[in-house]
Amino acid sequence: MTELVRLTDVIKVYQGGITGALNGVSLSIEQGEFTAVMGPSGSGKSTLLNLIAGLDRPTSGDVAVGGTDLGALGEAGLARFRRDHVGFVFQFFHLLPNLTALENVLIPAQLKGRESADTRGRKLLETLGIPEVAERYPAKLSGGQQQRVAIARALINNPTLLLADEPTGALDTHSGDQVMDLLAQLHREGQTILLVTHDAKLATRHAARVISVTDGKIVDDARLETTERSASDVVRVRSEETSR
Numbered sequence: 001m002t003e004l005v006r007l008t009d010v011i012k013v014y015q016g017g018i019t020g021a022l023n024g025v026s027l028s029i030e031q032g033e034f035t036a037v038m039g040p041s042g043s044g045k046s047t048l049l050n051l052i053a054g055l056d057r058p059t060s061g062d063v064a065v066g067g068t069d070l071g072a073l074g075e076a077g078l079a080r081f082r083r084d085h086v087g088f089v090f091q092f093f094h095l096l097p098n099l100t101a102l103e104n105v106l107i108p109a110q111l112k113g114r115e116s117a118d119t120r121g122r123k124l125l126e127t128l129g130i131p132e133v134a135e136r137y138p139a140k141l142s143g144g145q146q147q148r149v150a151i152a153r154a155l156i157n158n159p160t161l162l163l164a165d166e167p168t169g170a171l172d173t174h175s176g177d178q179v180m181d182l183l184a185q186l187h188r189e190g191q192t193i194l195l196v197t198h199d200a201k202l203a204t205r206h207a208a209r210v211i212s213v214t215d216g217k218i219v220d221d222a223r224l225e226t227t228e229r230s231a232s233d234v235v236r237v238r239s240e241e242t243s244r
């Protein structure tokens with residue numbers, strides 16, 4: 001197993017924040033893992049994802065992805081890191097309304113100046129089950145379709161790491177299930193995924209590992225059996241170290 005993400009003693013205090021959003025998080029994620037992050041509102045889940053994505057920097061501590069210390073990168077280096085290694089899916093899709101679905105998918109590829117991106121974009125939409133929406137604008141799409149477009153956009157550059165922050169939070173149960181099935185399929189194909197969700201059922205049904213965050217600390221880290229996941233299959237690891 002190859003380690004892909006390593007956080008060491010990460011602390012994040014936002015400007016004006018009285019308490020830290022993250023209060024000493026150390027974490028290792030292997031390549032190919034499907035990890036869910038759970039925890040109450042305000043516990044630091046999005047902060048954790050943003051730091052791993054290189055969208056923000058820790059107050060102290062280290063974040064490394066694929067052996068690269070993100071703290072050693074300047075702003076341009078960080079932007080390049082995000083473009084080349086990170087796909088990010090948000091709760092509210094964040095599609096640009098004046099671009100078609102396909103044009104939205106191609107935004108990161110254009111930044112990278114890739115040829116044949118168009119073909120790959122269409123193929124991704126097909127894989128995600130929505131080839132017919134390519135030329136349509138986001139306002140004409142359902143929430144589930146918009147989220148699948150956003151997932152295609154996150155995948156267009158073959159990211160090392162797919163990060164999803166409550167990707168089903170704005171979707172009805174059926175669309176949410178479809179999105180989760182897609183993530184599970186991507187995981188089976190080898191994609192490393194880090195997913196934030198409030199939904200314990202979704203987390204345990206699809207992810208192989210569930211990390212619980214409370215008050216900016218990891219309070220539990222559980223690996224689940226790959227077959228027939230249920231609460232009773234949970235194998236606890238590292239709880240002793242992390243609940244110090």
Ligand SMILES: Nc1ncnc2c1ncn2[C@@H]1O[C@H](COP(=O)(O)OP(=O)(O)OP(=O)(O)O)[C@@H](O)[C@H]1O
Pocket residue numbers: 014015017020021039040041042043044045046047048
């Ligand atoms: N940009 C910011 N500036 C100041 N404080 C922030 C900022 N972003 C988050 N916080 C604070 O940091 C803490 C952790 O926030 P974070 O968004 O990571 O929580 P979360 O677990 O994702 O919550 P939710 O489930 O509601 O999305 C909260 O107290 C929040 O108010």
Ligand SMILES: [Mg+2]
Pocket residue numbers: 045046047165
């Ligand atoms: Mg959040």
